[in-house]
Amino acid sequence: MTYCHSKYQHLKPQINAFVKDFESKGDAVTVGQRNVIKSFEVDGVKLNIKSFKKPNAFNSFIYKWIRLSKAKRSFNYASRLIDCDISTPFPIAYIEETSFFGLKNSYYISEHIDYDFEFRALIHNPKFPDRALLLKQFAEFTFKLHQNNINFLDHSPGNTLILKTDKGYKFYLIDLNRMRFENMTFDKRMHNFRRMWLSKTMIKVIAKKYAELYNKPYQEIHDVMLKHSMAFQHKINRKKLRRSGRKMQFGTK
Structure with missing residues (x-):
C-alpha cells in the first residue's frame, strides 16, 4: 500500500x-x-x-x-x-x-534537505562559529516544540539538522517515529533536553534563553536541566564502562 x-x-x-x-x-x-x-x-x-x-x-x-x-x-x-x-x-x-x-x-x-551541519557539531567544537547564537535559537526551537505539546523522545544531537540561510539559521527535526503529544510539564520539558549531551557551558546558555521564553527563574531552569542531563550522561557512561569491562574479561579467558 x-x-x-x-x-x-x-x-x-x-x-x-x-x-x-x-x-x-x-x-x-x-x-x-x-x-x-x-x-x-x-x-x-x-x-x-x-x-x-x-x-x-x-x-x-x-x-x-x-x-x-x-x-x-x-x-x-x-x-x-x-x-x-x-x-x-x-x-x-x-x-x-x-x-x-x-x-x-x-x-x-x-x-531531501541539503543541510550544513548537525547539532552535534556544537558539542564537539566549543569554538564553532555563532555557537552561542545557535544555542539560543535551539532553545527557542525546542520551546516551540514544548508549547505545541510535542515530546520528541529522540531529541538527540544527530536528529536536529541546521541549515544556514540568508535570514539566519533554520532547524529541522528528523527520525520522527518516536513522539508523544501530551501536556509538557516543567519537568518533562527539562527532561527532554537530556539526550542532547549538553556541556555545563551549553546548559547555561540554553537555560538562560529558555527561562526568558518560559517566564521562569533562570536558576530553576538551569538546575533541573543540568540534573536530567548529567543523570543521563552518567547512565550512558556507566553502561559503556560495564561493556568495556565485559570485553576485557572475555579477552583474558
Whole structure:
C-alpha cells in the first residue's frame, strides 16, 4: 500500500519503482544496522527513502493490526510538525508491504534537505562559529516544540539538522517515529533536553534563553536541566564502562 501526500500524487508510480529497485539503485545517505536511507531524484525533486528494518514475527503482527508502523508514524508526525510551523523534511509518502499475518517491509519518503551541519557539531567544537547564537535559537526551537505539546523522545544531537540561510539559521527535526503529544510539564520539558549531551557551558546558555521564553527563574531552569542531563550522561557512561569491562574479561579467558 502506497500513500502519497496530495502535493505529490503525480510521483506515485516513480516512488513505487524506486522502492522496487531500492536494493540496487539510489545514492546511499545512511546505512545502519537497522535502517537504510537512500536518495533519488525525479522531476527535479530530490527525495530520501528510508527503509525500516524488517520486523520480527511479533512486531510484524503488532504493526499490522495494533500499532501504526514506523513509516506511517513518521509521515503523520511530520505532517503534524509542519502544521505547527516546525520544520522537518516535507513528508511525501509512506509505503507498507503486508501479508495477512503482518507487516513485511515499510518505507518513509520525504524531501531531501541539503543541510550544513548537525547539532552535534556544537558539542564537539566549543569554538564553532555563532555557537552561542545557535544555542539560543535551539532553545527557542525546542520551546516551540514544548508549547505545541510535542515530546520528541529522540531529541538527540544527530536528529536536529541546521541549515544556514540568508535570514539566519533554520532547524529541522528528523527520525520522527518516536513522539508523544501530551501536556509538557516543567519537568518533562527539562527532561527532554537530556539526550542532547549538553556541556555545563551549553546548559547555561540554553537555560538562560529558555527561562526568558518560559517566564521562569533562570536558576530553576538551569538546575533541573543540568540534573536530567548529567543523570543521563552518567547512565550512558556507566553502561559503556560495564561493556568495556565485559570485553576485557572475555579477552583474558
